[in-house]
Amino acid sequence: MKRALLPLIIFLVVVGFLFKGLFLNPREVPSPLVGKPAPQFSLVRLDAAEKTFSPKEMLGKVWLLNAWASWCAACKDEHPLLVELSKSDFVPIVGLDYKDNNQDAQQWLDQAGNPYTINAVDADGRVGIDYGVYGVPETYVIDKKGMIAYKQIGPITMEALRDKIAPLVKQLQAQ
Amino acid sequence: MIPEIGHFSLILALLVALTLGSLPIIGAARGNVAWMGLARPLARVQFLLIAFAFICLAYAFATKDYSVMYVASNSNSQLPIQFRIAAVWGGHEGSLLLWALILSVWTVAVSAFSKHLPDDMRARILGVMGLISVGFLLFMLMVSNPFDRLIPAALDGRDLNPLLQDPGMIFHPPMLYMGYVGFSVAFAFAIAALIGGQLDAAWARWSRPWTTLAWVFLTLGILGGSNWAYYELGWGGWWFWDAVENASFMPWLVGTALIHSLAVTEKRGSFKAWTVLLAICAFSLSLLGTFLVRSGVLTSVHAFATDPRRGVFILAFLVIVIGGSLALFAWRAPTVGRGGKFSVVSRESFLLANNVLLAVAAISVLLGTLYPLFLDALNYGKISVGPPYFDAVFAPLMTPALFLMGVGPIASWKNASLPELAIRLRWAFGVSIATAILLPLWLGNLTPMIGLGLFLAFWIIATTFNMVRHRLRGVGQSLASRIKAVPRAWWGMVIAHLGIAVFTIGVTVVKGFESETAVRMLPGDVAHLAGFDFTFIGVDEIQGPNYTANRGQIRVSKNGVERTVLQTEKRLYTVTNMPMTEAGISPAVIHDLYASLGEPLSDGAWSIRIYHKPMVEWIWAGCALMALGGLLALSDKRYRMKKRNKSSNNGELTEDEVTA
Amino acid sequence: MLNKLLHLFVASLLICSLNVVAQDARPLQDNAAVEVQVQRLSSQLRCLVCQNQTLADSHAELAQDLVQEIREMAAKGMSDQEIIDYLVARYGDFVRYRPPLKASTVLLWLGPFALLLIGGFGLFLQLRRRQTMAGDAPLTEEEVRKVRELLNK
Secondary structure (H helix, E strand, O other): OOHHHHHHHHHHHHHHHHHHHOOOOOOOOOOOOOOOEOOOOOEEEOOOOOOEEOHHHHOOOOEEEEEEOOOOHHHHHHHHHHHHHHHOOOOOEEEEEEOOOHHHHHHHHHHHOOOOOEEEEEOOOHHHHHOOOOOOOEEEEEOOOOEEEEEEEOOOOHHHHHHHHHHHHHHHHHO | OHHHHHHHHHHHHHHHHHHHHHHHHHHHHHOOHHHHHOHHHHHHHHHHHHHHHHHHHHHHHHOOOOOEHHHHHHOOOOOOHHHHHHHHHOOHHHHHHHHHHHHHHHHHHHHHOOOOOOHHHHHHHHHHHHHHHHHHHHHHHHHOOOOOEOOOOOOOOOOOOHHHOOHHHHHHHHHHHHHHHHHHHHHHHHHHHHHHOOOOHHHHHHHHHHHHHHHHHHHHHHHHHHHHHHHHOOOOOOOOOOHHHHHHHHHHHHHHHHHHHHHHHHHHOOOHHHHHHHHHHHHHHHHHHHHHHHHOOOOOOOOOOOOHHHHHHHHHHHHHHHHHHHHHHHHHHHHHOOOOOOOOOOHHHHHHHHHHHHHHHHHHHHHHHHHHHHHHHOOOOOOOOOHHHHHHHHHHHHHHHHHHHHHHHHOOOOOOOHHHHHHHHHHHHHHHHHHHHHHHHHHOOOOHHHHHHHHHHHHHHHHHHHHHHHHOOOOOOOHHHHHHHOOHHHHHHHHHHHHHHHHHHHHHHHHHHOEEEEEEEOOOOEEEEOOEEEEEEEEEEEEOOOEEEEEEEEEEEEOOEEEEEEEEEEEEEOOOOEEEEEOEEEOOOOEEEEEEEEEEOOOOOEEEEEEEEEOOHHHHHHHHHHHHHHHHHHHHHHHHHHHOOOOOOOOOOOHHHHHO | OHHHHHHHHHHHHHHHHOOOOOOEOEEOOOOHHHHHHHHHHHOOEEOOOOOOOEOOOOOOHHHHHHHHHHHHHHHOOOOHHHHHHHHHHHHOHHHEOOOOOOHHHHHHHHHHHHHHHHHHHHHHHHHHHHHOOOOOOOOOHHHHHHHHHHHOO
């Protein structure tokens, strides 16, 4: 094999990777928490200010933890889908109101609909850090034993719901 | 109306480029003089058409025409006029038009200054450049049209990103593109040589000035970008190994190897395969850089808004141009011929080692830049590769290259004697080591990195001084005439190499001795750093053309004597609601004093960061010297060519010209 | 009399509250030792929002929050490694600014030096091969003249 072919071969290999790269998202940071227990916390609720919420309460159920905020533009994209999902009673959705103002948050929910069975207020974002949140919205699928099964980075799209989240939830519910 | 005319002009330019990219090349293969002769006029017409389109777009910006989508996305009625014009290349579509314009400028320049080239070579060179132009024009017309209309027209524009509203935006991208795109000339020369089978010393001689000029522009462009980041971003950083910075640095490294390789091919007829491959790679890296910035494949602070369609198009273009040229290389390289013989220790071998080192450095930067993508594509997880990696890898790779800079220029061609070299260099070696150890100790901090950096810098200075003294040795003539007798190209090399030494000193000293402090200051408070006293005078609110700002003033004094007042602003741009910090900088040869206003704190105080950056300006002074050296070297050839007719030597080469 | 005393009292209070001597600026953070550790760590960790910057350099809110987290952990006496592990457990290896040396990054870290060795070795072989090449015949008079002509064009 001619040595002069080497540059061309190396180039074509690189092109292969670049092509694959076009369909990946370099900004996405995958979560190391998938397959591990959901971190514990105890936060005051938005929907019932005298009560607190803790993931322990959801043991035995499959549920979604959705980190959101009223100031977040992308959250507005997924909100209608969440509202529809909550109406179908398929899976309970718990909200994690991230670095938000209670008044703004409540106002937004009154306006756009409330898909959350429970809403926890993470005012300083500490719980978000524990969950590895780096940009809302992010959603976690948590199973009956309290383990994180999947993390959706960014708004939940129709495709993500249909192809990944819904099948996974069904599978976990059957366990 | 004007945007449509501009759009039409681009379509015409595409047709001209298609013709330029086909007929002259076919004509060269068939010996058809008429078709080959089309190259020159076609190049001129292409330039006029693209320049006209560019003027149309600039006009749309100047007249605040928000019915053009691109203008609406990147401009605003409050934007001052100079930034409205600079905004023409502030986004993806307009910057592509700038690319195409600059490519057409280089093409028409080659067509004008190529009378000494054989017809078929000129035809092929212009033809290849025409083909590249086809790619860019097609890309624009198909998926990135700057003239797309916005209907209904916006009432006002979304404004240019505040970070870009700066004189740096006016100079940095055009300068950088002149460099990137300029390597297309060397590329075209290489392809023409491969196609025509003519790869000799004459070919090297012809392509050398073009390559050097492109390299000079790229050097200035990178200098501009680094300096701009330093004073604009507010924390004194000047190089981040960001993907797009790397995309400009890799062609620079390969371009540097190329100009050295070309020198050898011209003088000794060796390194032909290397030179051709380097020419192909330099431009390929420029194109790759274009891809990386616009495809969304890598994260970068410089990246344009992304769209997978664009990415696929550019990638296809890369495969055709780079893949095609590398395939041509693989096929024709054996016919290029081997150069002369030279021994293991000789100037050739040192330059060859230089080629290898620079190529490895460029590949390493590429490896680091693309590695996160490799791992992600293979599903091995996500990592990030940043300055800790590049700094750790780059410095060791460059160390031997910098050391060789002292040895190579004085080694003889073909066969040099290592013991002789050692004897000649021992004084320089001693001086460099001594300075590298004593100077940092005197300044207060000696670490291996500082010692190494200073040693290499002083090594280059000492060996260059030695070389100049040796060269200027003469009896009976004045110093001035002896200096003039040495060809400019040689002086160019001296100055460029000294530029690298100056640059190395700047980097070493700033990294080794910089200091900073973060304080809370009430008016009247004094902070202390590096022997200076920084007194916070206070903050007042000011109004800019398209922003409001809090301006802080800090008096700098030493031993009670006032030196200067630093002004730093925290701006809020009205349209985008984006905050931005303008640092207050007092630049000087020995150090920069740098202050950055932070946030207002609860008790009326402000958080302020103050930096002391010793010799940071040497970094850019070094780059400027490199560019100056390149320009000097360039001016040598031209001078010689013009004087040929009037030379008293009957057109014969003098001894000096032969050995330059 | 009482009035005068009162005036004197108020006047002296006012004078005491005036800060006539220039005050040295207080550092932004109060605990200098902890701050050194915070600075060291935050320049080794990547901001996940502005992904090309360290936590130290980034102005993003998440970066400020994480730096605050680090500050609290450092104040509690946690070591560098413990703090880094804490963040990697939540954000993955991506948060490390310096790519860790693992099986998957061996190529990255050793690549350049392997290339250098290969390049150097290849260079050495090339140079040796040139030694055994036939030397060029010296140019004839005719050829010298032609060369001069070409170069003088």
